[in-house]
Amino acid sequence: MERKGGRPLPIYDSPPAQVIAPTGGSNMASSKRKSDTLRLKALTLCAVVAAITLYASYVPLVSTSTRDRQSAQRLPLAAQDILRQCASRRAVPGPPADFRERERSDRFEPGTRPTLIKNATLWTGARNGSEIVYGDIFLDKGLVRGIGYIPEVLYADRETDVVDAHGGWVTPGIVDIHTHLGVISAPVTAGAFDFSSAHGPVVPWMRSIDGFNTHDDAIALAVAGGGQAFMVKLRKTSMRTPTSMLIEPPYTLNGSTPDPNLPARWRHLKYVVFYVLHPIFGTKIDHGWYRQACGESPRAYGNRMDTMWSFRSAYEEARKLRDAQDMFCARAEAGLWNEIQGQDYPEDLRWEALVDVLRGRVKVSTHCYEPVDLDGIVRLTQEFKFPIASFHHAHEAYLVPDVLKNTYGGIPTLALFADSSRFKREAYRGSKFAPRILADHGFPVAMKSDHPVLISRYLMFEAQQAHYHGLPPHLALAAVTSVPAAAAGLSHRIGILREGADADVVLWDSHPLQLGATPRKVWIDGILQVGNDTDHIVVGPGKTAAEWQDPPDVPDFTTEREADIKWDGLAPLTSNRTVAGRVAFQNVKEVFLRQSGDSAGLSHHQFDEAAMTHVIVDRGRVSCVGPVCEGEGRNAEVRIDLRGGTIAPGMIAYGSALGIEEIQAEPSTGDGTRYDPLASDVPKILGDVGAVVRVEDALIFQTRNALVAHRAGVTYATTSFVRSPVFLRDQFMGGLSATFRTGAPHALDRTAIIKPVTALHVSIGRAPPISFTPNAASLSTQIATLRHLLLDGEDTRTQTGDWFKKAAEGAIPLVVEVSSADIMATLIRLKSEVEEKRGTYMRMVFSRATEAHRIAEEIAHAKIGVILTPSRQFPWSWDDRRILAGPPLTNDTALAALIKHGVTVGLGTWEACHVPLTRFDVGWAILESNNWINKRQAYELVSTNLEKMLDLEGWIGDMGDLVAYEGGSALDFTSKPIAIVSPARQLVEIL
Ligand SMILES: *[C@@H]1O[C@H](CO)[C@@H](O)[C@H](O)[C@H]1NC(C)=O
Ligand SMILES: *[C@@H]1O[C@H](CO)[C@@H](O)[C@H](O)[C@H]1NC(C)=O
Numbered sequence: 001m002e003r004k005g006g007r008p009l010p011i012y013d014s015p016p017a018q019v020i021a022p023t024g025g026s027n028m029a030s031s032k033r034k035s036d037t038l039r040l041k042a043l044t045l046c047a048v049v050a051a052i053t054l055y056a057s058y059v060p061l062v063s064t065s066t067r068d069r070q071s072a073q074r075l076p077l078a079a080q081d082i083l084r085q086c087a088s089r090r091a092v093p094g095p096p097a098d099f100r101e102r103e104r105s106d107r108f109e110p111g112t113r114p115t116l117i118k119n120a121t122l123w124t125g126a127r128n129g130s131e132i133v134y135g136d137i138f139l140d141k142g143l144v145r146g147i148g149y150i151p152e153v154l155y156a157d158r159e160t161d162v163v164d165a166h167g168g169w170v171t172p173g174i175v176d177i178h179t180h181l182g183v184i185s186a187p188v189t190a191g192a193f194d195f196s197s198a199h200g201p202v203v204p205w206m207r208s209i210d211g212f213n214t215h216d217d218a219i220a221l222a223v224a225g226g227g228q229a230f231m232v233k234l235r236k237t238s239m240r241t242p243t244s245m246l247i248e249p250p251y252t253l254n255g256s257t258p259d260p261n262l263p264a265r266w267r268h269l270k271y272v273v274f275y276v277l278h279p280i281f282g283t284k285i286d287h288g289w290y291r292q293a294c295g296e297s298p299r300a301y302g303n304r305m306d307t308m309w310s311f312r313s314a315y316e317e318a319r320k321l322r323d324a325q326d327m328f329c330a331r332a333e334a335g336l337w338n339e340i341q342g343q344d345y346p347e348d349l350r351w352e353a354l355v356d357v358l359r360g361r362v363k364v365s366t367h368c369y370e371p372v373d374l375d376g377i378v379r380l381t382q383e384f385k386f387p388i389a390s391f392h393h394a395h396e397a398y399l400v401p402d403v404l405k406n407t408y409g410g411i412p413t414l415a416l417f418a419d420s421s422r423f424k425r426e427a428y429r430g431s432k433f434a435p436r437i438l439a440d441h442g443f444p445v446a447m448k449s450d451h452p453v454l455i456s457r458y459l460m461f462e463a464q465q466a467h468y469h470g471l472p473p474h475l476a477l478a479a480v481t482s483v484p485a486a487a488a489g490l491s492h493r494i495g496i497l498r499e500g501a502d503a504d505v506v507l508w509d510s511h512p513l514q515l516g517a518t519p520r521k522v523w524i525d526g527i528l529q530v531g532n533d534t535d536h537i538v539v540g541p542g543k544t545a546a547e548w549q550d551p552p553d554v555p556d557f558t559t560e561r562e563a564d565i566k567w568d569g570l571a572p573l574t575s576n577r578t579v580a581g582r583v584a585f586q587n588v589k590e591v592f593l594r595q596s597g598d599s600a601g602l603s604h605h606q607f608d609e610a611a612m613t614h615v616i617v618d619r620g621r622v623s624c625v626g627p628v629c630e631g632e633g634r635n636a637e638v639r640i641d642l643r644g645g646t647i648a649p650g651m652i653a654y655g656s657a658l659g660i661e662e663i664q665a666e667p668s669t670g671d672g673t674r675y676d677p678l679a680s681d682v683p684k685i686l687g688d689v690g691a692v693v694r695v696e697d698a699l700i701f702q703t704r705n706a707l708v709a710h711r712a713g714v715t716y717a718t719t720s721f722v723r724s725p726v727f728l729r730d731q732f733m734g735g736l737s738a739t740f741r742t743g744a745p746h747a748l749d750r751t752a753i754i755k756p757v758t759a760l761h762v763s764i765g766r767a768p769p770i771s772f773t774p775n776a777a778s779l780s781t782q783i784a785t786l787r788h789l790l791l792d793g794e795d796t797r798t799q800t801g802d803w804f805k806k807a808a809e810g811a812i813p814l815v816v817e818v819s820s821a822d823i824m825a826t827l828i829r830l831k832s833e834v835e836e837k838r839g840t841y842m843r844m845v846f847s848r849a850t851e852a853h854r855i856a857e858e859i860a861h862a863k864i865g866v867i868l869t870p871s872r873q874f875p876w877s878w879d880d881r882r883i884l885a886g887p888p889l890t891n892d893t894a895l896a897a898l899i900k901h902g903v904t905v906g907l908g909t910w911e912a913c914h915v916p917l918t919r920f921d922v923g924w925a926i927l928e929s930n931n932w933i934n935k936r937q938a939y940e941l942v943s944t945n946l947e948k949m950l951d952l953e954g955w956i957g958d959m960g961d962l963v964a965y966e967g968g969s970a971l972d973f974t975s976k977p978i979a980i981v982s983p984a985r986q987l988v989e990i991l
Contacts, residue, residue: 086329095492100500105142114140120165125496129478139526173504175495177484178448185216187881202314204353212242222456235524293367315384318354363389369426371400381408388412390487395430401441413444413487418465424665429569433561436470446484468973473551509540510548516927542931552973573707577990584633585615592648596958604936620986646970650715650961651942653915655869655908658717662703671698676731678777690800695738696756705912710743712916713963720761728768734761751984763817790834813843819879821851828862850880853894856901865949869908871921896929906946923971959984
């Protein structure tokens with residue numbers, strides 16, 4: 001897992017039972033650990049090392065020949081076993097030749113009825129993803145048994161479930177090549193957090209199957225996203241065990257003896273990858289799915305040179321072991337038993353997986369970002385002569401394709417995020433166009449979730465973004481199905497629809513590359529997992545128009561793509577040109593404007609005859625909208641054709657560190673560590689026991705994240721100090737947020753800071769599952785502290801006293817980061833207690849607010865606003881566990897439930913690098929709510945509603961920026977922002 005939080009991770013404080021490091025690396029493991037102060041008491045996996053003892057007993061076999069007594073060979077009793085073992089070294093993994101003729105799947109659950117899906121548009125994955133078959137698909141005995149025309153005789157006399165797809169898209173289930181599902185479980189608890197080892201940068205003996213939690217809530221959610229995770233089929237089996245969820249496990253793992261007549265199976269962990277967590281671990285092996293990390297992740301064990309040495313020394317151990325085996329076998333196979341008398345087949349459980357890597361029998365995946373590391377690993381493959389199945393993350397691979405082409409054994413697959421750049425230094429130069437650039441170079445490109453870094457349920461969104469940024473549709477779909485399946489050596493079974501495969505099958509409500517595409521039905525092993533009609537879940541209303549069944553008509557990004565290559569990923573982000581005079585936008589389809597006046601929302605104008613419609617802007621202000629303005633456009637300084645595009649308000653980012661740090665994982669680019677008054681003493685010189693500090697004092701302008709957000713139509717941000725580390729809780733005091741313009745050059749620019757002190761923030765929740773802060777105050781202590789502060793507890797001459805008094809009086813919004821409905825209920829009671837005792841009215845807002853939907857009515861009644869952060873929910877922690885998952889699992893979403901009860905709702909984002917996706921989050925929210933909200937309401941979620949809750953009304957208002965999108969709607973994949981209209985700056989900025 002690539003952790004994005006800014007804090008160091010917990011480090012085990014108990015010494016590992018046994019530290020096994022490669023030769024020369026034994027001290028690396030402990031050096032950095034000493035410097036980490038955060039500790040975790042947890043059980044660690046012990047590396048139990050044993051030597052395989054074969055047959056030690058040899059008995060002399062006396063030759064019956066009397067003339068050759070001298071050369072009598074002593075044939076060991078186990079000679080047959082030894083010869084078989086030696087022969088198996090040469091076995092090439094792969095399916096048996098007659099695999100496609102099999103009649104039933106090894107995973108078939110007896111009693112499962114056949115299923116016929118009629119009238120489907122079948123994306124099969126064949127022919128590099130370009131094959132589409134219109135017709136039917138027949139599933140029987142856990143297998144795909146027919147595609148296209150299905151003769152009635154196959155199913156007529158049998159009890160068959162028939163589903164009419166009405167021409168809808170059917171694809172294989174999604175294959176996620178990099179996820180921590182089951183080992184970092186949801187909700188996260190200390191008891192099911194089995195992803196880590198403290199045993200060194202190279203631990204090829206570890207098996208993730210030994211930590212797989214079948215109760216992970218994310219499993220059912222992932223199925224609702226369209227399929228199966230890598231190497232585990234995400235169907236709870238009748239046996240209820242992790243082992244029974246594996247697909248095609250090595251014979252030895254499931255207890256069956258290898259059948260000498262069958263080909264070997266790939267030693268890949270048919271299983272979720274269990275893997276490095278920055279910064280503790282360098283390398284893991286999951287039963288043969290060998291993952292090695294380079295670059296920053298293994299630095300807990302030393303620097304980059306140390307990492308490469310630990311790889312080289314480990315491979316050297318493996319090479320020696322392999323050569324010893326080969327020598328032993330050469331003698332056995334030559335019948336020279338005397339020469340190996342008393343010896344066992346050389347074996348070492350620690351290194352046997354790496355020996356298989358050297359024998360080319362393991363799918364190796366490698367986590368690497370930068371040229372220095374990619375180059376180093378490629379050299380390693382040449383030195384030890386082993387192939388690599390896939391490079392993961394690889395944010396800079398697009399800059400060095402020729403290096404990767406030199407990988408021993410052929411070109412690897414690249415498993416990428418659609419973007420997620422800039423969260424760490426190694427990802428800083430990442431490009432949204434990397435999937436397209438690498439595909440142009442002939443690399444197979446896969447998209448992966450790194451769940452829970454991205455939620456694996458939403459893996460298709462990564463493919464959608466890759467497509468938006470230029471990856472052709474057939475390769476975008478292949479990137480989450482056939483390509484990762486092939487990289488895992490499993491394309492005879494999954495990621496592809498063909499006869500004899502046991503691929504999962506998904507019926508979608510639209511083309512899968514459309515934003516918000518949702519599975520109507522999902523089958524695993526022919527068993528319906530999602531979308532039983534008896535559940536009465538409504539999926540995809542309003543998607544009847546034909547265009548929903550095609551991939552979106554995406555903009556052209558050739559210029560931007562070439563710029564990323566030219567500038568090594570750091571293309572300039574400041575605007576090309578500003579226009580102070582008259583600008584005429586032509587061919588505008590939709591316009592959303594902020595209305596003047598208090599508590600006003602947005603107005604929405606839609607024009608049928610887009611070609612005729614003009615929007616005239618004078619000195620950055622809209623002066624005329626509609627077909628009537630054509631005449632006024634004639635004397636414009638600049639005319640811009642929006643080609644049926646949209647003009648909409650600049651959005652507001654809430655909830656990330658946008659504007660107070662450059663790179664999340666690099667503390668030197670941010671504000672630094674804050675004091676936590678509930679965990680440590682504040683220096684007396686501050687004169688303020690609460691240490692209430694201001695974001696205003698820590699703002700950095702022109703970070704790449706802020707400039708990218710600006711160019712993506714998010715022109716404002718309200719940033720507090722509260723971070724939402726995924727399964728944790730931030731410290732109590734979140735300080736005073738500031739609202740600023742994301743495109744501003746510096747704090748002294750006249751229009752840079754919108755409202756220097758916007759709201760007071762606190763974070764309240766149960767103790768985190770993994771104790772990052774060993775002295776974390778209890779929930780009741782936090783509530784008691786808040787009560788004390790709001791009821792006049794501190795001297796108003798201190799910052800803490802002053803700002804909490806203002807919050808109690810409603811002079812500043814109090815934003816509480818909170819997940820659990822029970823805690824929200826306590827806060828509602830506290831609010832009325834304070835208001836009653838002080839005779840005031842508080843402006844309270846809940847952010848994060850995962851479980852708010854459970855008490856929506858009470859929240860509305862208490863006049864509390866809610867900023868759902870992030871917009872799509874996931875059961876991160878115990879406090880977050882009762883989510884509304886939305887279609888196809890529930891009809892309602894949290895957003896829809898809150899709006900139905902009259903709650904004022906906004907949407908937020910955790911990661912600064914995901915802020916540019918805000919408009920897609922908003923568009924998706926409309927679709928997920930089954931069109932229960934309209935576009936105008938959706939824009940309000942990230943503009944005027946946030947302004948209301950954060951008391952920004954009048955601070956932005958009708959001087960607010962507008963963004964012009966060329967091509968189509970701003971809320972889907974058909975447009976891109978090309979200009980920003982800025983009344984406050986009295987100009988139009990051309991992007
Ligand atoms: C398939 O479904 C589409 C859409 O409902 C329909 O127009 C078409 O007639 C159907 N074709 C067949 C062969 O049933
Ligand atoms: C749907 O669920 C009902 C009730 O549990 C069950 O009887 C039926 O077989 C299911 N249908 C399918 C197609 O699995």
